[in-house]
Amino acid sequence: MLKISRYVLYDIIRNKVMIAYTLFLLITSMCLFQLEENSSKAILSLMNIVLLVVPLVSLVFSTIHWYNSYEFIELMLTQPISRRKVLLSEYMGISSSFLTAILIGLGVPILIYEFNAVGLSLLLVGCLLSMVFTSISFLAAVKSRDKAKGIGVALLLWFYFSLLFDGLLLLLLFAFSDYPLEKFTLVVSSLNPIDLGRIFIMLKMDVSALMGYTGAIYKEFLGSNLGLIYTLVIMIVWAIVPVWLSLRSFKKKDL
Amino acid sequence: MIKIQGIRKRFRKMQVLSDINADLKKGQVIALIGPNGSGKTTLIKCILGLVKPDHGTIFCNDTDITESVDYREDVGYMPQIGRYPDHMKVGQLFNLVKDIRQRKKNVDEELFYKFKLDTIANKPMRTLSGGTRQKVSAALAFLFDADILILDEPTAGLDPLSSDILKSKIISEKEKGKLILITSHVLSDLEDLATDVMYLHEGKHLFTKSIGELHAQTGEEKLSKSIARIMRDQQKTETIYLKIAK
Numbered sequence A: 001m002l003k004i005s006r007y008v009l010y011d012i013i014r015n016k017v018m019i020a021y022t023l024f025l026l027i028t029s030m031c032l033f034q035l036e037e038n039s040s041k042a043i044l045s046l047m048n049i050v051l052l053v054v055p056l057v058s059l060v061f062s063t064i065h066w067y068n069s070y071e072f073i074e075l076m077l078t079q080p081i082s083r084r085k086v087l088l089s090e091y092m093g094i095s096s097s098f099l100t101a102i103l104i105g106l107g108v109p110i111l112i113y114e115f116n117a118v119g120l121s122l123l124l125v126g127c128l129l130s131m132v133f134t135s136i137s138f139l140a141a142v143k144s145r146d147k148a149k150g151i152g153v154a155l156l157l158w159f160y161f162s163l164l165f166d167g168l169l170l171l172l173l174f175a176f177s178d179y180p181l182e183k184f185t186l187v188v189s190s191l192n193p194i195d196l197g198r199i200f201i202m203l204k205m206d207v208s209a210l211m212g213y214t215g216a217i218y219k220e221f222l223g224s225n226l227g228l229i230y231t232l233v234i235m236i237v238w239a240i241v242p243v244w245l246s247l248r249s250f251k252k253k254d255l
Numbered sequence B: 001m002i003k004i005q006g007i008r009k010r011f012r013k014m015q016v017l018s019d020i021n022a023d024l025k026k027g028q029v030i031a032l033i034g035p036n037g038s039g040k041t042t043l044i045k046c047i048l049g050l051v052k053p054d055h056g057t058i059f060c061n062d063t064d065i066t067e068s069v070d071y072r073e074d075v076g077y078m079p080q081i082g083r084y085p086d087h088m089k090v091g092q093l094f095n096l097v098k099d100i101r102q103r104k105k106n107v108d109e110e111l112f113y114k115f116k117l118d119t120i121a122n123k124p125m126r127t128l129s130g131g132t133r134q135k136v137s138a139a140l141a142f143l144f145d146a147d148i149l150i151l152d153e154p155t156a157g158l159d160p161l162s163s164d165i166l167k168s169k170i171i172s173e174k175e176k177g178k179l180i181l182i183t184s185h186v187l188s189d190l191e192d193l194a195t196d197v198m199y200l201h202e203g204k205h206l207f208t209k210s211i212g213e214l215h216a217q218t219g220e221e222k223l224s225k226s227i228a229r230i231m232r233d234q235q236k237t238e239t240i241y242l243k244i245a246k
Helices: A002-014 A016-035 A039-068 A070-077 A083-113 A117-143 A147-175 A182-189 A193-202 A206-222 A225-252 B040-048 B070-074 B090-100 B110-114 B130-142 B160-175 B211-218 B223-234 B240-245
Strands: B002-011 B014-024 B029-033 B055-060 B075-078 B148-152 B179-183 B196-201 B204-210
Touching (some): A083 A117, A182 A193, A193 A225, B211 B223
Parallel strands (some): B014 B204, B029 B179
8 A cells, every 4th residue: 555655655746736835835934024024923923834735635636636536546446556555545545645835844943933732733723724625525535436527526615614714604693692602602613624623723823812701611611631532533533534435436437 | 167157236226147058168369349338347347256246156267256265366357447556666565465365476578678667666656647547457467367357358558559458468368379359349458368359239249259260150251240230130229230240
């Protein structure tokens, strides 16, 4: 399995997109840390960029990569290799290259300028989001045979998670503003890994004091060690379930 | 070696394979014949596990092929249209496959050298012509000295010289007592290769007969002529395929 992952990884490294992505992260974070006097402000801006860019790049790149390596996958399946192995090693290859990009692009500047709980939680969220959205893109790619449709679905999913979901949540909160919704919002934000990541990082910062009563509830739960474990578990569930679903449909698929 | 039992497959509304039964034995060279769209490639893909049949089971060496993928160790497959990673170089492709099968040694590289693929080992796959790709596919299929060879239109797109090299390779493998399954529309190519003919028509398995039986039945000397006669008897309306057979 590692052997196939190695080929996938080698293939991605030759592809200049991953290097450009790493450089983009590296330059952006370096610039932000250099420009901003207040490092927590820099982290806040960086967080917004990471929460937008990382899911987008993970989704679109992985989907396109899946379609581009269709020939490779077909070749592997005529060899004595199970479909499970092929899919999981593709996943491992892609997500490990994303992790490398994040660890270099974000990890190095954070190590230099902001080596504390906030910086590290941003790094952790970046890594987790890469894995989650690679996994979601696999589901989109395996389910749709057509390349354009697959990439379209991946983009729509990105819109949903980064923009639509927050709007819907806000609508819900307005509609039911007479009721105590603190616990409810806590549960609902677990349905969106980006939101969960945002809340998780924000709570490590001073700005969380400005978030009012709901913020206090969040802080009490997600700010604790239990909250850290909760976030990790939910994120890992988000990373595993889509890959597992795509594996199930990939096993039945006709090539 | 390969036993096919009650295979059925439909793609949406089209019934591609309906209730195929066959028993393919060691030492046979089976010519899988049928008009375009009769389900030959789908049947082959079912044997390889690339297409999952709706019903029925396929046994390879008495084990159900859905149980494990190990049976593919014994299968060499040459696809009709070889699709390979574009940027990969010819040499890399061969190394990859050897690496994945964990077979560095005792590989059969006869075709690799006879097709002079060693001279283009540094060329990326995307720059290769259709015929050269076909050569790569052939060399890959024979690389591991597999007991079962499945060749989907092996000579289509090859020049006469390469086609001859491939044919003599198939004959020498046949003499080793392997099971070889060939589909081809060029019946004259199958003439000196096939021991049996398996005929598919619109997803139905019409018959499997040995060459001797066919000759006796039709009274024709040549395979192409006897097939043509059978088709004429069976399907008066099927004129398209006759042209090919002639």
